[in-house]
Amino acid sequence: MTAPSIPVIAIDGPSASGKGTVAALVAQALGFHYLDSGAIYRVTAHAAQRAGLSLDDEAALAELARGLDLRFEGGEVFLDGEAVGDAIRTEEAGRAASKIAAMPVLRAALLERQRAFRQAPGLVTDGRDMGSVVFPDATVKIFLTASREARAQRRYKQLIEKGFDANLAALFQDLSERDARDAARAAAPLKQTADAALLDTTGLTISQAVERVLQGYRTASAA
Numbered sequence: 001m002t003a004p005s006i007p008v009i010a011i012d013g014p015s016a017s018g019k020g021t022v023a024a025l026v027a028q029a030l031g032f033h034y035l036d037s038g039a040i041y042r043v044t045a046h047a048a049q050r051a052g053l054s055l056d057d058e059a060a061l062a063e064l065a066r067g068l069d070l071r072f073e074g075g076e077v078f079l080d081g082e083a084v085g086d087a088i089r090t091e092e093a094g095r096a097a098s099k100i101a102a103m104p105v106l107r108a109a110l111l112e113r114q115r116a117f118r119q120a121p122g123l124v125t126d127g128r129d130m131g132s133v134v135f136p137d138a139t140v141k142i143f144l145t146a147s148r149e150a151r152a153q154r155r156y157k158q159l160i161e162k163g164f165d166a167n168l169a170a171l172f173q174d175l176s177e178r179d180a181r182d183a184a185r186a187a188a189p190l191k192q193t194a195d196a197a198l199l200d201t202t203g204l205t206i207s208q209a210v211e212r213v214l215q216g217y218r219t220a221s222a223a
């Protein structure tokens with residue numbers, strides 16, 4: 001099977017919209033691979049901080065990104081063989097990821113790494129530019145969102161469940177800033193493209209959202 005004929009379900013949307021949870025469940029239901037592209041940006045920022053690089057040094061960050069020893073396995077993410085899932089899920093790591101993700105040279109350095117995840121029988125991926133830049137020929141493109149209040153609530157619940165400290169008002173503020181930065185940047189900004197279907201999950205359960213994506217995929221593959 002050649003890469004373009006391998007189906008891709010691209011789910012893009014803002015922070016804490018639930019796209020990661022939905023994407024992983026859709027992948028499980030179809031037996032497809034799953035790529036959390038945000039984790040790649042988070043790991044890159046984490047590796048940069050660990051190496052003492054400035055988050056403003058685009059050339060050095062791109063060089064680091066190209067050589068990153070990054071692996072996903074069993075729901076965990078490894079950097080240089082070390083599990084970093086918890087370290088990259090903090091709000092601070094999210095802010096750092098959002099900052100470096102605005103850099104076009106860095107984004108270009110990560111492009112082929114992301115495309116390599118397109119493996120048979122198919123890929124479900126989530127991020128900001130999966131449908132617009134990384135997999136423009138995706139079988140289905142979904143723009144998954146929810147109200148900012150709902151997203152802040154979900155992120156709050158997620159952090160508390162993981163045993164982290166969280167403050168709802170601060171999370172709301174943080175989400176607003178991150179949305180603004182991800183949407184305003186010149187390189188691959190967060191936006192719903194004309195060929196992406198809008199899925200607002202504010203009033204939906206996770207399984208309802210998963211079913212909507214699966215329906216979209218069934219319709220697209222039957223066409």
Ligand code: DC
Pocket residue numbers: 015016037038039041042094097098101102126127128129130178182
């Ligand atoms: O989805 P996330 O919150 O884990 O992503 C962390 C940051 O990485 C997000 O603020 C923007 C950036 N990102 C991106 O620019 N492009 C992607 N495809 C995925 C994430």
